[in-house]
Amino acid sequence: MGLFIDLAINNETCKGIQECGECIEVCPVNVFQDEGGSLQTVYDNEDECTLCDMCIQKCPVDALAIVKHY
Ligand code: SF4
Ligand code: SF4
Secondary structure, X not given: XXXXXXXXXXXXXXXXXXXXXXXXXHOOOOOEEEEOOEEEEOHHHHOOXXXXXXXXXXXXXXXXXXXXXX
């Protein structure tokens, strides 16, 4: 969990890294990572999120949300 921002992943709808992985590709600050085939966030990088919205736009199944704590 970031101090200011959490990137919430809906793992029920996420297509998975093998099939998709778009969010990993587009994020300029490496918020997402492949952890043994499962999509996870890098907690230390969540607060680096630039709010560029690229991951949300690229996600084909709306599995991502930015949760602001401010
Ligand atoms: S909004 Fe941009 S910076 Fe933030 S997690 Fe998505 S792609 Fe990365
Ligand atoms: S872009 Fe969406 S569906 Fe694709 S890996 Fe990321 S969260 Fe999952």
